[in-house]
Amino acid sequence: MMAMKILLAVALLCFTHIIAGFTTTKIGPRPLWRATFTDELRQNLLLNYDKFARPAQHFNVTTVQFGVAIRHIDFNELKSTLTVHAWMKLSWNDDKLKWNASDYGNLEVLHLADHEIWQPDLFVYNGAPSTAINHYGNAHALVYSNGHILLVPPVQIVVLCEMNLRYWPFDTQTCNLIFGSWTYNGLQVDLELYENKTVLDNEMLINNSEWKLLRSELQRNVKKYECCTELYPDVTVTLELARISPSYQAIIITPAFAIIFLILMSFWLPPNAGEKIILQSCTAIIITMFLLYFTQKLPAMGTHTPLVVLFFSTSLYVVCFSLMGSIAVIWISRTRHSYGLPWALKQPLIGCLGKWLFLGNYISQSKLNHRVTSEEMRDNQAADAEENNTNDDHQMIGSGSQAPMQQDWVMFAAAIDRLSFIGYSFLFAILAITYSL
Structure with missing residues (x-):
C-alpha cells in the first residue's frame, strides 16, 4: 500500500515537471522592441471605444466648429451642378479621448484615423449625389490630451445650383452649399463657425479658366422643420461666380x-x-x-x-x-x-x-x-x-x-x-x- 502511494507521488511529480517544461518553452524569438507610449495610449483609448456613440451624455451638446477653404471650382452648365474641391476644417471635443499626458511620456497629441473615432454625420443638404462628405483618402485626425479633436479632410462636393443664364455670356451665378447634421438636432450636435469667420479663406484657390470667384461667405442658420419640434442648425456657404467672358x-x-x-x-x-x-x-x-x-x-x-x-x-x-x-x-x-x-x-x-x-x-x-x-x-x-x-x-x-x-x-x-x-x-x-x- 505504501509502495503504491510512493509510485503515485513519483508519477504526479514527473507529470508536473513535464507540464512545467511545456509552459516554459518559448515559441519563436522574443521581440526586440517593446510597446511605446503611443501604442499603450491607443490600446487604452480605443480598447472599448464605440465610434458610433456620441462622445457626450445624451443631455449635453457636442459643439462642432465648421470651416472650409476653397481649392478649385468647376461648373457643369448642362447638368446645373457645381463641383467644389476644398479642405474642410472640423473640430469638437470627445470626452472619451482624454488622458493624462504625464502618464504617457508627456504625449500631448495622438494621430488617429478618421474611421477609428466618432465623427459628426454632416451631409450636404443640396448635394447632387446622396452621400455624406467624401474625401479623397483616409485623413487622420489630431486628438489632443484634453479631448479636443481637429479633422481637416480634403473633399470634393457636388451640389445642385439653380442657374440664371439670361445674361449669358456675361452672367454671374450664386450657388449655396448647405451643411448640417442628418440625424442630430441642435440640442445634440450644434454647428458654429470656426473662429467666427464669415468669409472663406481663398489663399489656396486655384483659378478656373472660365469662372472667377467674386464672393465667398459663411452663414450659420437655425431652422425648424414641420416634421420635428427641435431646431436644426446648418452652415450655408455662399459662392458668387462671374464668368470670364473676353473670349x-x-x-x-x-x-x-x-x-x-x-x-x-x-x-x-x-x-x-x-x-x-x-x-x-x-x-x-x-x-x-x-x-x-x-x-x-x-x-x-x-x-x-x-x-x-x-x-x-x-x-x-x-x-x-x-x-x-x-x-x-x-x-x-x-x-x-x-x-x-x-x-x-x-x-x-x-x-x-x-x-x-x-x-x-x-x-x-x-x-x-x-x-x-x-x-x-x-x-x-x-x-x-x-x-x-x-x-x-x-x-x-x-x-x-x-x-x-x-x-x-x-x-x-x-x-x-x-x-x-x-x-x-x-x-x-x-x-x-x-x-x-
Whole structure:
C-alpha cells in the first residue's frame, strides 16, 4: 500500500515537471522592441471605444466648429451642378479621448484615423449625389490630451445650383452649399463657425479658366422643420461666380455686329442687284449656325432664355423680312411697268425727301432721261413726216417713253431701300438696348 502511494507521488511529480517544461518553452524569438507610449495610449483609448456613440451624455451638446477653404471650382452648365474641391476644417471635443499626458511620456497629441473615432454625420443638404462628405483618402485626425479633436479632410462636393443664364455670356451665378447634421438636432450636435469667420479663406484657390470667384461667405442658420419640434442648425456657404467672358466677345458679340452690318448694307446695293438676295440668304445661314451652336453650348431652359439667343433669333426674323423686302424691291425695279409712277409718290422723292434719302443720283438720272426722251420724240415726229412710216414711228415713240417711266420706278425702289435701312437701324438699336439691360 505504501509502495503504491510512493509510485503515485513519483508519477504526479514527473507529470508536473513535464507540464512545467511545456509552459516554459518559448515559441519563436522574443521581440526586440517593446510597446511605446503611443501604442499603450491607443490600446487604452480605443480598447472599448464605440465610434458610433456620441462622445457626450445624451443631455449635453457636442459643439462642432465648421470651416472650409476653397481649392478649385468647376461648373457643369448642362447638368446645373457645381463641383467644389476644398479642405474642410472640423473640430469638437470627445470626452472619451482624454488622458493624462504625464502618464504617457508627456504625449500631448495622438494621430488617429478618421474611421477609428466618432465623427459628426454632416451631409450636404443640396448635394447632387446622396452621400455624406467624401474625401479623397483616409485623413487622420489630431486628438489632443484634453479631448479636443481637429479633422481637416480634403473633399470634393457636388451640389445642385439653380442657374440664371439670361445674361449669358456675361452672367454671374450664386450657388449655396448647405451643411448640417442628418440625424442630430441642435440640442445634440450644434454647428458654429470656426473662429467666427464669415468669409472663406481663398489663399489656396486655384483659378478656373472660365469662372472667377467674386464672393465667398459663411452663414450659420437655425431652422425648424414641420416634421420635428427641435431646431436644426446648418452652415450655408455662399459662392458668387462671374464668368470670364473676353473670349465670348470674339466668338459671339463681334459676329453679332457683323450680322447687323451685313443686313443693313444690303439696302445700299442697287435696287435691281440680285446680290441682295445672295447676301441676305448667307446672313440667314450664318444666324442659323449660331443658333445651332447655342443649342450645343447651353442647356435647354424653360425660363431665363439668354438675351443673346433672343437677339439672334430675332435677327433671323429680321433678315427674313428684309429678304422679302429685297425681293419686292428687285421686282419693282426690273419689271416693265405700263404706267408711270403716281405723282403723289414721285413729287416727294424728287423734292426734300429724296435729298434726305440720298437719291440725288436717281433724281438726276430721271430728269436726264425725261429731257432726252422729249428731244427724241420731236426728232422722231420730224422723221415720221418725211418718211411717212407711222408704224415704225409709233414703236420708237413707245420705246422712248418707256425709259423715264422705268427710271421713276427704280428711284421709288431705291427710296424703299433707304427707308428700310433707316427703319431696320432703329429696330436693331431698340433690340440692342432691350437685350443689353
